[in-house]
Amino acid sequence: METPADNGKAGAADPADVAEALVDWLRGELNDGNISASDNFLDVGGYSLLFSKLNRFLGATYGVALDIRTTYTEPLDVAVTKMQPAEKR
Structure with a gap:
């Protein structure tokens, strides 16, 4: 099954x-x-x-990936608007 991350367009x-998904996961x-x-x-x-x-x-x-400062200081929906491509490890 293809996930959104598999589409070749990170971010x-x-x-x-x-x-x-974030809210469901946190719940x-x-x-x-x-x-x-x-x-x-x-x-x-x-x-x-x-x-x-x-x-x-x-x-x-x-x-x-979410930015830690934004995620700690703003509502979750605002943090998501500032998400960045995850770093490849």
Whole structure:
């Protein structure tokens, strides 16, 4: 099955799709079904190791990564608008 990251266009992921996946992922990781895209990562219980895991998930799934400063200070939907192509390792 082809994932968005397989399309050869790293960083071309639709921000709405990424935001939806990010929220679903965070809900599962933090066991909190009330998390929304308008929430702040830190306010919902996010922490540095979880941010790293989130970026690994987004990189593997969509080929993108979030900026830590933006993700810590802005709502999740704003952080997604500033996503960058994930670095190849």
